[in-house]
Amino acid sequence: MYYVAEINEEACVANKGCRLCIMYCPEANCIMMNDEKKVAFVVESRCKGCELCVVVCDAAKHKAITMQDR
Amino acid sequence: MSKEKIVINPEFWDIIPQDYRDLVDHATYGKSDRGWKDVGSSTELIAEHSLCAGCPESIAFRHIMASIPAPEDTVMVGSTGCTSLVFPMVAVQNIHSLFGNQNAIATGLKRALAYRFPNQVKDVIVLAGDGATVDIGLDMTLQSWFRQEKFTTICFDNELYANTGGQESGLMQKGFVAKMAPQGKKFEKVRLPEIARESGCAYVAVLTTSKPSLVERVVKQAVLIAREIGPTYLQIYTPCILEIGKQSMEGLQEMRDSESAGERFKFREFITPEAQAFIDDMNAKKKADKLAASANN
Numbered sequence: 245m246y247y248v249a250e251i252n253e254e255a256c257v258a259n260k261g262c263r264l265c266i267m268y269c270p271e272a273n274c275i276m277m278n279d280e281k282k283v284a285f286v287v288e289s290r291c292k293g294c295e296l297c298v299v300v301c302d303a304a305k306h307k308a309i310t311m312q313d314r
Numbered sequence: 315m316s317k318e319k320i321v322i323n324p325e326f327w328d329i330i331p332q333d334y335r336d337l338v339d340h341a342t343y344g345k346s347d348r349g350w351k352d353v354g355s356s357t358e359l360i361a362e363h364s365l366c367a368g369c370p371e372s373i374a375f376r377h378i379m380a381s382i383p384a385p386e387d388t389v390m391v392g393s394t395g396c397t398s399l400v401f402p403m404v405a406v407q408n409i410h411s412l413f414g415n416q417n418a419i420a421t422g423l424k425r426a427l428a429y430r431f432p433n434q435v436k437d438v439i440v441l442a443g444d445g446a447t448v449d450i451g452l453d454m455t456l457q458s459w460f461r462q463e464k465f466t467t468i469c470f471d472n473e474l475y476a477n478t479g480g481q482e483s484g485l486m487q488k489g490f491v492a493k494m495a496p497q498g499k500k501f502e503k504v505r506l507p508e509i510a511r512e513s514g515c516a517y518v519a520v521l522t523t524s525k526p527s528l529v530e531r532v533v534k535q536a537v538l539i540a541r542e543i544g545p546t547y548l549q550i551y552t553p554c555i556l557e558i559g560k561q562s563m564e565g566l567q568e569m570r571d572s573e574s575a576g577e578r579f580k581f582r583e584f585i586t587p588e589a590q591a592f593i594d595d596m597n598a599k600k601k602a603d604k605l606a607a608s609a610n611n
C-alpha cells in the first residue's frame with residue numbers, strides 16, 4: 245500500500261497564482277500544473293507521502309490536499 | 315552548447331523512456347530567464363532519487379537546478395554523502411569525486427574547460443555536504459579559494475554526517491548530541507562563511523531553502539560572479555530531518571525557525587566591491603534592455 249497526496253480541484257486556488265505545494269514538494273516533477281484547468285495535480289508515482297504539501301496548503305487556509313491510501 | 319545538441323535521433327524516439335522524452339521536450343535548457351517560476355510547468359532537471367521522504371536536501375536541489383543560469387554549459391562536481399544519491403538523477407553533466415576532493419577536481423575541470431573551449435562560457439559548480447566541505451575536504455576547499463579558482467562552491471549544511479548515520483561535523487552546533495556523537499559537540503560551529511570571505515571569495519551567502527526566489531537570486535549571482543571575477547561560496551541549511559528527529563513534513567518549519575533574527579542561518583551575504591560593481595552593471599544593462607524592448611512594442 246502507498247500513502248500519496250491528492251489535490252481537490254475545487255479547493256485548489258492555483259488559478260489565483262498559488263504555487264505553494266509546487267514550490268515546497270521535495271520531489272521533482274511531482275506536483276505539476278494542469279495549465280488548461282489551472283489547478284495543481286500530483287503525479288502519484290513520484291510522491292513519497294511526506295505531507296509537506298498538506299502543511300503548506302493548510303497553512304495558507306486553502307485545505308486542498310489530503311493524503312490517501314492506494 | 316544549445317538544446318539542439320540533445321535532440322534524439324528520430325529512429326530511436328519510440329524506445330526512449332518517457333522521462334527522457336519529457337526532458338527533451340519540456341526542460342528549460344537554453345532559456346535565458348529560467349528560474350524557479352518554471353517549476354510545475356516545465357520538466358525539472360532532476361528525476362526520482364532515493365533521499366528520504368521530506369528531505370530538505372531534495373527541496374534545495376530542486377530550487378538550485380531551476381536557478382542555475384546555463385545548465386547546458388554547466389558541469390557540477392559532487393562528493394560522497396546524501397547528495398551523491400541525487401547526482402545520478404541530475405540532467406546536467408556531473409562528476410562524482412572521492413569524498414573531500416571536490417574542489418580539487420573542480421579546479422582541474424574548470425581550467426581544462428577554459429583551455430578546451432576558450433570562446434565559450436562553461437560554469438563549474440561544486441555541490442557537497444558539510445562533512446565533505448569543511449572536514450575531510452577543508453584543505454581542497456580553502457586552497458581553491460586562496461588560488462582564486464573561478465567556480466562556485468555550494469555546501470549543503472545539515473550540521474552532521476547524515477549519510478553515515480549522524481557523526482559530528484565541523485559545522486555542527488556546539489552542544490548538539492547526535493546518534494553517533496553521544497557526548498555532545500564540544501566546539502563552536504566553524505565560521506566557514508567568514509573564513510570564505512577572508513580566503514578570497516568574491517561572494518558568500520548563508521541561507522536556507524525556505525524561499526525559492528532568494529535561492530534563485532543567490533545562485534545566479536554566485537555563478538555569474540564566479541564566471542567573471544573569482545570564487546563564490548553558498549552555505550545552505552538543509553536539515554537532516556532523520557538525524558535531528560523531525561517528521562517528514564517538518565523540514566520547512568525547521569528551516570524557518572533557524573533563520574529568524576539571531577539564529578545561525580539568518581540570511582547574510584558578503585560581496586567584494588568589484589563583484590558588486592559587476593552585478594550593478596549587469597542589472598543596469600538588463601533594465602536598459604527591458605526599457606528598449608518596451609519602447610519597441
Ligand SMILES: Cc1ncc(C[n+]2csc(CCOP(=O)(O)OP(=O)(O)O)c2C)c(N)n1
Pocket residue numbers: 394395396397412413442443444445446447470472474475476477478483
Ligand atoms: C574517503 C572517504 N572517507 C569516508 C567516507 C565515508 N562517508 C560516506 S558519506 C560520509 C559523510 C557525509 O557527510 P556530509 O558531507 O555532511 O554529507 P551528508 O550525508 O550529511 O549530506 C562519510 C564520512 C567515504 N565514503 N570516503
Ligand code: SF4
Pocket residue numbers: 251255256257258262263264265266284300301306307308309
Ligand atoms: S498549495 Fe493548495 S491551493 Fe495552492 S496550488 Fe497547491 S493545492 Fe492548490
Ligand code: SF4
Pocket residue numbers: 248249268269270271274275286290291292293294295296297298368
Ligand atoms: S506528500 Fe510530499 S512527496 Fe507527495 S506530493 Fe506532497 S510534498 Fe510531494
Ligand code: SF4
Pocket residue numbers: 364365366369370371396472476477553554555556557
Ligand atoms: S539521511 Fe537526512 S540528509 Fe540524508 S536523505 Fe535522509 S533526511 Fe536527507
Ligand SMILES: [Mg+2]
Pocket residue numbers: 395443444445470471472473474475476483
Ligand atoms: Mg552533512
